[in-house]
Amino acid sequence: xNGIPSALGGRIAVVTGASRGIGKGIAxxxxxxxxxxxxxxxxxTPGRLPGTVHETAAAIDAAGGTGIPFVCDHRDDDxxxxxxxxxxxxxxxxxxxxxxxxxxxxxARWLGKPFWEVPPDAWDETFDIxxxxxxxxxxxxxxxxxxxxxxxxxxSSPGAQRYMHNAVYGVAKTAVDRLTAxxxxxxxxxxxxxxxxxxxIVDTELxxxxxxxxxxxxxxxxxxxxxxxxxxxxxxxxxxxxxxALATDPDRRSRTGTAWRVADLADEYGFTDVDGRIPRAD
Numbered sequence: 523x524n525g526i527p528s529a530l531g532g533r534i535a536v537v538t539g540a541s542r543g544i545g546k547g548i549a550x551x552x553x554x555x556x557x558x559x560x561x562x563x564x565x566x567t568p569g570r571l572p573g574t575v576h577e578t579a580a581a582i583d584a585a586g587g588t589g590i591p592f593v594c595d596h597r598d599d600d601x602x603x604x605x606x607x608x609x610x611x612x613x614x615x616x617x618x619x620x621x622x623x624x625x626x627x628x629x630a631r632w633l634g635k636p637f638w639e640v641p642p643d644a645w646d647e648t649f650d651i652x653x654x655x656x657x658x659x660x661x662x663x664x665x666x667x668x669x670x671x672x673x674x675x676x677x678s679s680p681g682a683q684r685y686m687h688n689a690v691y692g693v694a695k696t697a698v699d700r701l702t703a704x705x706x707x708x709x710x711x712x713x714x715x716x717x718x719x720x721x722x723i724v725d726t727e728l729x730x731x732x733x734x735x736x737x738x739x740x741x742x743x744x745x746x747x748x749x750x751x752x753x754x755x756x757x758x759x760x761x762x763x764x765x766x767a768l769a770t771d772p773d774r775r776s777r778t779g780t781a782w783r784v785a786d787l788a789d790e791y792g793f794t795d796v797d798g799r800i801p802r803a804d
Contacts, residue, residue: 529770530587531556534613534670536605538596538659539623541565542573543726544677547758548620548765549578553587555766560609562594562623571727596623596655606662616666618769621656622677626728629691634745637689648694657701664714671713673769676702677761678718678781686747699781706779715774718781719764723803725755754803760784760795767791 530552537549541563549559559582565574575591582589592608594601609616625647632640656676667674681687682695698718705716723729723742729752732740740752764787768774771791787793788800795801 529555530617530766533557533617533769534560534609534615535618535620535769536560536562536609536616536659536663537620537622538562538594538655540578541575542571542578543626543728544721544724544758544761545620545622546573546578546581547724547760548622548675548762549589550581550585551759551762551766552618552620552769553582553589554585555770556587557618557769558588558590558613560590560592560605562592562596562605564593564595566593573727596658597650599658602655602658603662606659606666610666614666615670615672616663617670617672618675618765619659619663619667619672620675620677620765621659623651623655624677625651626726629687630728632688632690634747635688640688640690645690648690649697652694653697653701656698660705664709667714668709668712672715673765673774674702674705674714674716675765675768676716676718678702678720680720680783682718682720682781687744702781703779709778713775715768715778717768717774717777717779719761720781720783721756721761722783722785722801723750723752723755724758724761725752726758729755750803754801756784756801756803757796760788760801763793763795764788764791767793 535552535557539545540549540561561578563575579589579591678698679695681692682699702718743749764784785802
């Protein structure tokens with residue numbers, strides 16, 4: 523199952539941080555399944571990395587859905603509040619919230635560094651955009667999601683359970699998974715499902731900057747973790763297919779409060795990446 527074009531027809535979704543990367547891939551898959559997708563991000567014009575919320579919205583339209591760009595800095599609570607007020611006014615409900623926004627280029631500066639070499643402001647950057655932003659969006663979205671019996675997906679990582687990248691990264695991803703579990707606890711008397719989603723290594727626009735070597739391989743070395751061949755990485759649309767599978771599963775409530783690997787959901791739901799593989803590198 524790689525998505526039925528009308529499977530999410532009439533559904534309303536929000537994907538935060540969807541100018542590029544995993545967020546864009548998820549937004550496009552929701553659109554390909556027929557959803558109306560609000561895409562948020564700061565990028566209104568291209569920067570060092572390609573991608574804007576307007577380009578993602580256009581790609582959603584081309585995929586068969588309806589894309590609505592919303593330029594938003596997720597450190598601005600009032601801007602986030604306005605997004606959900608707009609959705610309430612226009613639709614009265616929300617079916618899917620994907621909390622994905624994350625400052626990957628900033629986080630890349632501290633890969634492989636011991637904690638005493640990672641400055642305190644890196645903690646603030648990571649938690650403000652990678653944890654607090656998920657909480658804020660969920661606070662404003664919750665009444666709309668409860669109305670629809672919707673789905674919250676918090677993009678997390680296996681770094682919640684084992685060492686990855688640096689101490690701040692691991693603590694932040696652990697916090698995201700704890701947030702998911704506690705949201706599910708609070709939502710237990712509603713029909714809303716809250717899950718964390720663990721993609722593997724995803725070949726985003728940032729990793730696409732890694733050049734091919736003399737043998738044509740694009741290898742990325744993560745200090746202290748090893749060297750990975752990006753030919754084995756996921757496309758950004760692979761986690762999107764996991765979100766669509768969850769959103770269309772009438773029994774998804776059985777998964778609430780828990781973190782799920784994208785590859786494991788692919789095995790269970792029967793979807794693949796765009797090239798027919800089930801990537802497993804993480």
